[in-house]
Amino acid sequence: EVQLVESGGGLVQPGGSLRLSCAASGFTFSDHYMDWVRQAPGKGLEWVGRTRNKANSYTTEYAASVKGRFTISRDDSKNSLYLQMNSLKTEDTAVYYCARLGGGGMDVWGQGTTVTVSS
């Protein structure tokens, strides 16, 4: 079964750091671009960033709202995707999803992990 499972969410104070993980199974993880998408409580979807595959030099892109604070990485040997979040702000509070880029669009999503930034 093709599956993505996020972990690492929790409560963190403003200015703090958190690292999210996304474990992939059931497909060849190394072939795919992978994205992070978040959803603030009661709000819509916001793209956070992307990592490309080895064939595309693992290049990354970020939304302006997180650039310089968040870092996306991957470990193809562990079929895992990561999101390192530093200098967290209250507006980063959201459910964070990892998603696989298929032939068109994000065709596989995790169940999400909740990040709450509050003092």
Add this chain to the structure above:
Amino acid sequence: EIVLTQSPGTLSLSPGERATLSCRASQSVSSSYLAWYQQKPGQAPRLLIYGASSRATGIPDRFSGSGSGTDFTLTISRLEPEDFAVYYCQQYGSSPVTFGQGTKLEIK
């Protein structure tokens, strides 16, 4: 950045009716890299349509997408009870990837 504007914000219809959801882009979406997602409460989004008009795997044929350039439409030909949800359009042809604000499809 390409801004996507969805209309209406809320659509109230009955099962069996036809739903038409609109997504307008602030500039042309390259190569029709436009997708539609369905999201139900407490669940992750699900890909319905990619490339503006191609159905994702396992999506019923009552869902169809059309459009090009700046104007796109998601049509649900005959609403089933499980179709009532929030729908988002997304462009993935240029960076940053952007989503519309969503259309809530509710039971009338």
